[in-house]
Amino acid sequence: MAHTVTHTQEAGSLVDLPRLRRFLMVAEMGSLTRAAVMLDSTQSALSLQMGALERECGGRLFHRTGRGVTLTELGERLLPRARSLVRDADQLQQDMRSAAGIPHGDVVLGILPSTALTLVPHLLRKIAKHYPNIRLRVLEGSNGQIDEWLAQGRLDIALLYRYGRSKAPNEEALTEMDSWLVGKRGDALTRNPTVPFIRLDRLPLVLPNLPNGLRVTLDQQARRKNITLAIAVEVDSIPIQKELAIQGFGYGVLALHAVQRELEAGALQASRIVSPGIDRYVTLASTTRHPGTLAGRVVIKLLREAMSQNVLNPAMSAAKVA
Template identity: 30%
Template sequence: MELQQMRYVVAVAETNSFTRAAERCLVVQSALSHQIARLERELGARLFERTSRRVRLTPAGTAFLPAARQCLDAAERAAAEVAAAIGEVRGRLAVGVISTVAAVDIPAALRAFHQRYPQVRISLRVGPSEELVEQVEQGAIDVAFLGLPTTARPRGVAVHELARDRFVAVVAPDHPLAGEPAVDLRRLSAEVFVDLPADTAGRAHSDHAFATAGLDRDVAFEVTNADFLARLVGQGLGVAMLPAAYVPRLTGVVIIEVTDAPARVEYVAWSRSGPTPAASAFLTILDIDQAR
């Protein structure tokens, strides 16, 4: 079993196509197909179901894929550790962020990192905190920026607290509340809401606050992106609550203080087994203590 065969399997699984996988791996399709067939013979199981219309993983392929990714990640980290031992930072830096991250200017931080370590391949993905924590545990991403209620703390990862923040209400400029200096949760509960999807950490802040106050509310719109959320609010389709440090970058909405608003904590997280050399260098640029 060879690492290159694993790369081919991962590429086919991610593209659902032998042709696109070969293009990604810069090989001819026949060579890629031959290596996967050879691996399947060695394993004694088919990894893909092939039809004229699509390619998909078999149950054996589904079982094989996570381990293949882990092997590739381990090989990549081994090469990065060797480079670090001779004073070089190479490999990858996979960063995950919530859409409302405010404690760190992520684009500026990535720019500074890229200028200092141009040999590192950077990737970025946006998602909810609970998914990002899981991906850090699995090694799919190296560093994650999270936002959680003050009653929660990430588990299974190393973390550093970045900032604490309170939520504010955002409404359309012509909303009846737009002229108010402040509101409370009871008054807001009478409004239709735009919010993040249910059962996400971002949504938990508001859900918990209203539930603790014994209030119900109507969440009619669920979106995964805070900027799109604000666009819906700006059109008068509902109101929302967002972190105070994040909302100044939004346009087309009015910000109102909430007297009994929930709070959140922003964290940066990395693997409990220690950051990769690239992740360590990135955290150093952010002046984050990694000794925990």
Template identity: 30%
Template sequence: MLITLDLRQIRYFIALFEEGSITRAAERLHVVQPAVSMQIRKLEAEYGLTLFDRTSQGVLPNEIARDFYKICLRVMEDVETAHHFLVGANGRVMGDIAVGVPPTLSLGTMARIVRRYCERFPEVKLRILEGYSSSIVSWLESGEIDIGVLTNEYSETKLFSRPLIEEELFAVAAKNHPKIRASSINGREFAALDVILPSEPNLLRRLIDTSFAEAGVTLKPVLEIDSLATVLELVRNGYATLLPGHAIADLLDRFDLQALPVAEPVIKRKLIACYNSQKLLSKAAEAFIDTLREDLSQYGKAADDTAAPEPLA
């Protein structure tokens, strides 16, 4: 069977589906309106079906069109992947990538990483989205982002992971906190402070709760707050919290804070870069993971990346 469906018809169909108007679709495609109408009519005639209902308000996709739209999006994604593969084969790093990062990474460290990456790879268009683990995983599964930074506590079989660093959590408090006089703190001493933690089921909160419970220390936060900026403002005014080194390294002086190692329990976690196992990582995405690992290695033990990517399980 001769397949006559081509990429132009798919692009025109996607534009009309999303715009709901031949006029707007033509403007988006930078073509005249009859060109859009002709390609859609040709597509419908070739397969003997109707994709859109024509009304005075525009065009409305039917059920067949809605299912076909999902297929077309995957086709265009694969075409883009093929394009980036061929471009990368000659050594050039270019294209578009989207990265999802947690708030602890975005507030302090991410600006420096982005600057370094964009200086090295000026032909890449980079987009950064901030969110918690559940949002990042959802974005990865839907194709909204190419890379997501997560911790190894997350279990998701549809994602592949690459290690970044193993890092330690520090007790963070104001430099002049009246109850802190040493350069380190144990779990019981920390639990006696006015502690702020993220709300459940946050993965960082889960790790903290489990670690303190295993050490036989009762930790009851006086506040549960999921905004890192708000937490830091409160911490500079007498509260305390637990954060990874990369989250506060660039913020201690700005907020007049101190970071103390915690003993009994010592809390460590691994940061990982994740991506959808159904997608081929572009050269641009590979380069971003390398830049992440290079920068974050100053805050913890560099993770071994000699093994092949592994599924999260």
């Protein structure tokens, strides 16, 4: 039998924001135990609260399994409404504070692993010093994941890589970066400052899986140059890509800031790919699923400033790069 969440219910007892927040946490974690830890509660107390919410909804919201919980059909229908109610309440609170000119509230940033290590500490320092009422929440993922989270409204803003300038109205290119061929210490090919693209012919490469934007761009250029890309290992994790390059399993193709520490330590070498170069744009995107906030606009301003200060492109000597 189908269950519905009525307008009367939504307007009445279901608008218990703390309870809805707990419901959203359980749905996100897929586990009462993990959600209780995140909420600084106990599993038994959280289970009682979810049971009360189920009685108000007139049906079960979760299937209990040996591995945790999953949403029922009723739970799936409640999920977007609960997100909307909680988001609207948060927005109202932020708007009230913003009316006094005080940036306040959560800002959810989606970011790539290769940029997070450098950029997130920089942002947090700026926010702690100048905007203590802003709480930055960070979700790390691949380009594809971040695009999906933006479309779902789970993010406020995001930093992405685009290979070619984006024409989306909610995106702006902040900076352009080269791509570098990364090899182990002592490697002859990456000892040079630059490497022509055709030298990638049949070179063992450690690259992310398709449909990653870098892979698509490399494949397109390889066809134009009539060369063959020999994929030694397909792995999406940048830390694993770097470790495999260090151990000599193959060459990575990465942005320079992603290997800054390894270059400085002498564990890796990097040579800029040229003729043609593989240009990547760091793009700032905003969700279209809900309005922006003053706090979000502040974080956007800080991100623009960070790019203008070249935070992701630290100056490094030629000896460290090659």
